[in-house]
Amino acid sequence: MAAQPTAPASASAWQDPVPLGLSTAPLPEYGSGSLADLLPTLAAGQGVPGMTAAITELSPADRNCVFLIDGLGWEQIKDHPAEAPFLTSLLSTSRGGTGRPITAGFPATTASSLGSVGTGLPPAAHGLLGYTVRNPDTGALMNQLRWKPWTEPRLWQPHPTVFALADAAGVHTAQVSSPTFQHTPLTKVALSGGTFHGRLSGDERMDLAAAQLAEGDRSLVYTYYSEVDSNGHRFGMDSDAWRGQLMYVDRLAERLAEQLPPRAALYITADHGMIDIPFDEQSRIDFDEDWELRAGVALLGGEGRARHVYAVPGAEADVRAVWREVLGEQFWVAGRDEAIEAGWFGPPGVVDQRVRARIGDVVAAAHDDVIITASVLEPRESEMVGLHGSMTPVEQLVPLLEVRS
Incomplete structure (x- = not known):
């Protein structure tokens, strides 16, 4: 914690x-x-x-x-x-x-x-x-x-x-x-x-x-x-x-x-x-073009610098492991319980079930000058120059x- x-x-x-x-x-x-x-x-x-x-x-x-x-x-x-x-x-x-x-x-x-x-x-x-x-x-x-x-x-x-x-x-x-x-x-x-x-x-x-x-x-x-x-x-x-x-x-x-x-x-x-965020492949990682990040993911939420990742049932641990392996040098990557207990969203004791279920199975927050875009799912957001969230x-x-x- x-x-x-x-x-x-x-x-x-x-x-x-x-x-x-x-x-x-x-x-x-x-x-x-x-x-x-x-x-x-x-x-x-x-x-x-x-x-x-x-x-x-x-x-x-x-x-x-x-x-x-x-x-x-x-x-x-x-x-x-x-x-x-x-x-x-x-x-x-x-x-x-x-x-x-x-x-x-x-x-x-x-x-x-x-x-x-x-x-x-x-x-x-x-x-x-x-x-x-x-x-x-x-x-x-x-x-x-x-x-x-x-x-x-x-x-x-x-x-x-x-x-x-x-x-x-x-x-x-x-x-x-x-x-x-x-x-x-x-x-x-x-x-x-x-x-x-x-x-x-x-x-x-x-x-x-x-x-x-x-x-x-x-x-x-x-x-x-x-x-x-x-x-x-x-x-x-x-x-x-x-x-x-x-x-x-x-x-x-x-x-x-x-x-x-x-x-x-x-x-x-x-x-x-x-x-x-610059417009280059190193700074803009396209979820829709990255098979490793897509594997086991049912929904991609949040925004470029603060992603909620919702896994296919049963794939939560695998998705977290892959996202950490692929992005761990550029993002903080946490499972839902880890992010809650660490206090990312507020003191852990104030999270009720109504809110808990909205949080991604995996939460990824950027610490480098990088974003996760989704060129197909989020074309307008992917073209933004200035970003925030982390x-x-x-x-x-x-x-x-x-x-x-």
Whole structure:
């Protein structure tokens, strides 16, 4: 079993060790410094019953706003000070707040991370365990980002959100995002509670988020921007398109910070970081063209850097052995029980049967600059430049940047 982690005071304190086995996988900081700990910490400071302030250095505020920038990890901000001068200025404590990395959770991907943010629970508890996982009731893969095929949301993720609990406790609660997301199942199970306000432009979202923050004596407001991530997937982080989005979201963050009402705190974070993967055979291993990796596999889930592998009944041990032999120099490869006991998805004790059965018989997490594509099964995803999902610092570490009024 992997050793329990300690909270990183800086990015340098949370490094990717030499890959010598499962115990070297750098665990997310569940319970002290992960995305799942952020909203409960803020809500505890507002007096919401049942919430625990796990991120102990955050001081309570009556009005809290979380601005989540999809795909913008800690390392990406550090590496682009010219494009993100405002966000860069918040990396230190020079503005009187905290500027530190926290961890996304595993897998470091949008559906899992938004589930952790909204419910205040790790993936092992809320059950959104990646991009695609097998639905034990149907035997088919279920895409948890696009919610296809349809699955009853409250059966798939039954836990209440922090927003709903805060709203019930009398906190003014609101989400400000694209109208596209208002009625999606992922929003319902991860981010609902209070009032949803749809606005198309980033500028409108920042202005409305600030206004909603001022609406209550105690307020909890969430706002979101997705285009940094989508441009990273499509063009990569060396592209003008990605850098342009970073420049724009930097201005959005500053615009929101300048409008904070009294007794307010703004927390800027992300759901994961990102890494660009070259288009060559060494960096992109095609599952659909590799007979060894396909042998004994019934379904391939997850995504390129964090795979759930579902074996044909009776072939689980053989599949694990082959995947370790073929990929062991580039991936952490664990059986289901090993990944659970190691704490990849959260503390082992919070995994119930509902969630356990969704985890792959084999779980493979990349530690090198490599992905497992599926050119036939996943043609669109296989063409992406920027990827994420695993436990390396560039994917796991997300910013926790604070501005106070």
